[in-house]
Amino acid sequence: MNTDIWLYSGLVAGVLSVLAALGAYARVRAYDSGTDRSREIAGWIRSGASTYLRMLYKTLLVVAVVLGIVLSVVFSGIEEKPMHGLLTAGAFGFGALCSALAGWLGMSVAVEANVRTAVACKKGVADGFQVAFKAGTVMGLAMVGVAVFGMCLLYLIWRDVEIVLGFSFGASSLALLAKAGGGIYTKTADIAADLVGKVEVGIPEDDPRNPAVIADNVGDNVGDVAGMGADIFDSYVAASVASMVLGASFAGSIGPQYAILPLALCVIGIVSSFIGLRFVRVGKDGKPGRALNFGTVFSCVIFAALATAFFAAVNAVSGGDPALGLNWGVLLSTLAGLVIGVVMGFTTDFFTNDEHRPVRNVAEISGSGTGLTIITGFSYGLVSIAPAIVGIVAATLASYFCSQAFGLPGIYGVGVAAVGMLSLTGIVVSNDAYGPIVDNAKGIAEMSEMSHEVVERADTLDSAGNTAKAITKGFSISAAALTVLAMFAAYSEVISKYSGGGSFILNLQDPLVLSGTLLGCIVPAVFSALTMLAVTKNAFVMIGEIRRQFKAKPGILAGTELPDYTACVGIASSGALRALALPAALAVLLPLAVGFLLGPGALGGFLAGSIFTGVVFALLMSNAGGLWDNAKKYVEAGNCGGPGSEAHKAAVVGDTVGDPFKDTAGPSLNTLITVMSLVSSLFAPLIARFHLF
């Protein structure tokens, strides 16, 4: 088969990407890790992070074994392919393993790089940036490397997209645990540390006297590095797999090459990110934010050029044979997704950047009462849903009609648009992982009492990280939305295939479909609530522990005694993992319950409903959270009364509310809807045949 070369180049690109990640890792480790004091602090963070990761992966192992057994039993008994059950289970485990591996690598380098970034800041902003960004690329390159390698390998061996679907489900299951767990962990520690440290006893942030300070720094790594990485990994794989499923189901009419094309686009994405990463560089004391954005936009341009060249080359070689060539409509759809994704990332900025009205209005009204801070910020969060959804609709319609105009099924265009948007995953994850590294670096610089200048440089790097993070979030929500729309279409294709050929129509006037949709609307709301209630509950416990330590050892506040950091790390770790059980089980069991009880139509509606409210709440929470965070920073910068004023107190409350909004509940919703879509697609062959209504 002609297209096998795409799969082999995927293997090669994957391996090279992982090797490049390991190389970057080695170079990061070679940097100076500073004094004993800074090394000691970094050591606490490192050991806290690995404690949590070990516990997380142990939990995952249990989940994987249970789900693996279920998958192999359920799918072995009834499928035409006798080995299908075992293979799906194996692919599932492999997917989880790949995602875990990349996450572990990213975390390991992050907790080494933080102290080295702080030390490098002694020389200058550019030096600090160099270390942190190189460490970020470890995560970015490892992610895309193992993902592409894994998908290509599985497809090369079994030539069955349903096996690759198992891989994607494995990656998503891990992502759900990592993202939601990390989100609960990080905000438990953050809120508890702030409420007792800053508000009650009045010590500054990142003060080593605070027993929760290490847990707080560990949280940045497990939430923002491991969690966010797993989340984007999961969207990346899911988008590719959804397009592969769609391509495979239309293979008879449009040609078999479209089932594998998404993987070829991933390879082009890896190459583009690779080139783009070389160009991310800050001049002596220049702007780190501009360097990050330049890398992203530049990679986009390279991707567009390479993808065009690829289509031209394939068409030249195929000699006009439609069964071998590539339709230009697909290229247009891909680029439509890419361009709209980038535009949307940047427009998120409007609602969360203090140069615009929303943040300033919230800061100004804070002087009149905390209630008004919350209402106004929440309202702007609601408004911010509008441009983002209009963007998602624009991307959907543009990619659909681009493909349709060229004679292909429009929905395949939506799938590749998601792949196009996510083709930049390598560089986006790198930018994103950079954030918590410089955040930690700032903390370590403060805790190990480096000079004021060094702390200020680390702060400059940190602000750039915050902006990058906001853009990444806007980008990842829209990419996830397109991905689940494609996944939703993939589900429908699988159902039509197994329910006897008739086309499967999701008619909203059908009471079962409508009921399924209404039920689906509930899930993101309840899931958010469960994760946020876990945060408040765990924070409540940790606040008790911090108060207990201050009381039992008065020397802590005086600076003569060391607090017991591990107690807080333990509360955050075990609390987060315990709290995961119910929401994770809901994500897997609810779609199955709806499908087997109310039938495939109701399940289709259920997925649609969860996408609708999932996207709405994800945008609301991420943007409102970002807005409150920056309104607080705006007041702290001396506006509207400045630090210590009534406005500041109100803004701090806004930020506390925004914390679990933007870092726990909001971003977990992407993963939730992906997992539910994957469970549904995976079980679709069974649900199509066995259902009560």
Place this chain on the structure above:
Amino acid sequence: MNTDIWLYSGLVAGVLSVLAALGAYARVRAYDSGTDRSREIAGWIRSGASTYLRMLYKTLLVVAVVLGIVLSVVFSGIEEKPMHGLLTAGAFGFGALCSALAGWLGMSVAVEANVRTAVACKKGVADGFQVAFKAGTVMGLAMVGVAVFGMCLLYLIWRDVEIVLGFSFGASSLALLAKAGGGIYTKTADIAADLVGKVEVGIPEDDPRNPAVIADNVGDNVGDVAGMGADIFDSYVAASVASMVLGASFAGSIGPQYAILPLALCVIGIVSSFIGLRFVRVGKDGKPGRALNFGTVFSCVIFAALATAFFAAVNAVSGGDPALGLNWGVLLSTLAGLVIGVVMGFTTDFFTNDEHRPVRNVAEISGSGTGLTIITGFSYGLVSIAPAIVGIVAATLASYFCSQAFGLPGIYGVGVAAVGMLSLTGIVVSNDAYGPIVDNAKGIAEMSEMSHEVVERADTLDSAGNTAKAITKGFSISAAALTVLAMFAAYSEVISKYSGGGSFILNLQDPLVLSGTLLGCIVPAVFSALTMLAVTKNAFVMIGEIRRQFKAKPGILAGTELPDYTACVGIASSGALRALALPAALAVLLPLAVGFLLGPGALGGFLAGSIFTGVVFALLMSNAGGLWDNAKKYVEAGNCGGPGSEAHKAAVVGDTVGDPFKDTAGPSLNTLITVMSLVSSLFAPLIARFHLF
């Protein structure tokens, strides 16, 4: 025609109901209105309320004239029926007038009854209850009376449900202005009065020294009496009309009597409420809450009995002819709606009553920080969506399959289920209007310095009012949800009828339908945000005015000078009406834009999307708001530290956030989605023929 007797009895019942309302009004006026002081205070509230109502109705007149001209021009040029445009415009104006009339009557009696209730409390709780509840029934009876009279009259004359649709659109347009405007008004005044009065200068609630105190009391009347009444009036009419449209479109296959049956059910509802109202009575110092609930449940039982008797009688007379008799499946669907509506009203209680975990948990965690109060309350609000939507789904499926099992179109069953749920409107509106009357009575008792005992009795009446209000809200959201589901089906029927007979399928896999749905999801979010931002903006202005008065006239706080109440009343009135323009325009224009641009499929999706997020946000906001309110009251009752504690301060912020949630944004969403559904159904004949995509 045999069924004409139903229409004539509707006219009679309507007239009798209005007469009974007028009689109750006269009896309320005959009660003692107390001292000069109490009469003076009541006079301020009355004049403030009528100032606002006059401004509101003037605005409405402009809107009605503009929309009337548009309707008559648009529908005259192209319809087969040459007079259709003028008739629709006339029906529209008539609908708005009827709703305004009932609202005006309800408000007038409320502002007379408040002072009389306070005075009657001197004798005892039962006497106070008697006055307030009788005044409430004025609104309840007037509402159902004019609604049924209007619908029957229009149908008797023109025999065209599309004309009755115009009536419903008129009622809804008024409701949107009255509900959203009243909601903005009441919370502007409430928040401003609290933030300056209670928090800044430390005077108690309802203190006559507060310049915003009269605006606050006026707000209760315009928001909770006129606004909520118009809202339920609108659901009541819309549910009946939607079922009539469905009945008419199936008339060929199931018989013409089903198009008029909803009106017959309304008549039975009036009679049941009438009987039920006689039994609402409090023994000497008994429980007013129990009396209200007993009336509701008792009316339900009577309705069920009367409806069954009615079906049996019609079937006996028809002698087994299916073109004359009534299908028992319809009765089952109606009763399913009724029962589930009542059950849901009471279950809302779980999340907002301080006897259960949610309110107590929020109160307890308040001691650890305001941020946690907000996050926890918001999370419980999210969870509260689940049981309510499960109830709506249960009602939908039960009513659908009850009708289908008896050989009727299932969707007609959903329509009559909504009518069944709303058949109790008479008594529900009475209970609801009782709330603000006793709330005002308490205020007047305090301001005119009546004895402590009287204030306490008024407070007992007020608590019962709050519980009734929570139940009414749960009830009205579920009724509105079922109504819009029926309206959504009615829209589809109209589209199929005018697009050449082919059945109209709303397939979620169609990119236009999907895009429409995603766009529809935005609207309730943005609408809520606009109304809440109006509240914070207007409150900000009013806070400035209150501070200015305190500064300019130091005698106000000393009690030697009167504040200028009218300044605050003016700010609240004009601010609320100005803020309405954009959201009201969006509600009418957006569905038309989507319909004419993206086509009837996209508009169907748009309506569905707005229903999904509309129901979700309405439940979230109403329940979270009620929860925070009661958590504050729980702390004020001496729990978790009691008044003045840190927990109390945090709980007060929660209440401030909850105020616009539960009284401005949340309840307006019902009306928003009804208006959008009606605009779509009304314009469906045109959209089916003219659209860009």
